[in-house]
Amino acid sequence: MPSTPQTSRLRDNLSTLSGRIVSHIAGQPPSLWPGVKAGLAPSVVLFLLDEDRYGRPCIILNKRSQRVVQPGDLCFPGGSVSPRLDRYLGKCLMFPGSPLRQWPLWGKWRRYAPQALSQLAFLLAAGLREGIEEMRINPFRLEFLGPLPPDRLLVYSRILFPFALRVRGQRRFRINWEVEEVLRVPLVDFLNPGNYGKFVIPNPTPIPGRDAEKTRELLFFNLRHHQPKPEILWGITLRIIMGFLEAFFQFTPPELERLPMVNGNLSRPYLLNLRHNGPLIRDDDLRPKRPSASGVDLEKIIG
Secondary structure (H helix, E strand, O other): OOOOHHHHHHHHOHHHHHHHHHHHHHOOOOOOOHHHHOOOEEEEEEEEEEEOOOOOEEEEEEEEOOOOOOOOOEEOOEEEOOHHHHHHHHHHOOOOOOOOOOOOOHHHHHHHOHHHHHHHHHHHHHHHHHHHHHHOOOHHHEEEEEEOOOEEEHHHOEEEEEEEEEEOOOOOOOOOOOEEEEEEEEHHHHOOHHHEEEEEEEOOOOOOOOOOOOEEEEEEEEOOOOOOOOOEEEHHHHHHHHHHHHHHHOOOOOOHHHOOEEEOOOOHHHHOOOOOOOOOOOOOOOOOOOOOOOOOOHHHHHO
């Protein structure tokens, strides 16, 4: 879709985009997705916005190291909740000076939806904890913008909560053993239809909970289109980004039939989050870090 003066300002100015995200969330009811209590285990990711060296708005992604499941995949920082610890950390986010207390919508949520605010604090605490573990992100250098629409991972009975935050002043990150590299991807690259393609994947084994299909066509984004070794982004991480681009830029990628094709392989161990050597392609980007109870009820956790 051709850019307009409004979308151009959002694309080129992070302060303008940050303000637009907050105002968009302010126009919605102060609540989280009601399906959180429908037997789905919650996970949290940080949708981090920053500026690159040229001052362009960008999205921060982590590349998984070779020491974790699904090595080499690109994802948001984040992971599963730790009920006891995140309940305590969530209460700490209620104190003055925290990213949550400085959120422009804090007062509205506290007044009209205090239970939803407690749930939000619990989930945000989980995401920040994971971000600190993975890349030593400084929570006091973050501006909380608000929750983005969650997404469901039906294969794993899991719900993923993305939270939008702006990074202020932290240019370098200290990654742990789970992360190979931190990437800043300019928003303008995501708005270029020429950076998209499709995987056509033979699927000889059934996916748990789904009917087996001979082939599947999946959208992907090429981060390094003009370099010898491309970086491919797809699955739920790309799906969340596509929802963001459609909401704020009215951008949708080209139809799959019109995209260049890349053949790939789909393995059952990869889908089941098992360790596996060799290149793999998958349509989900969560890896379990610690045991987590399925169907966590946030109201019971928060008490």
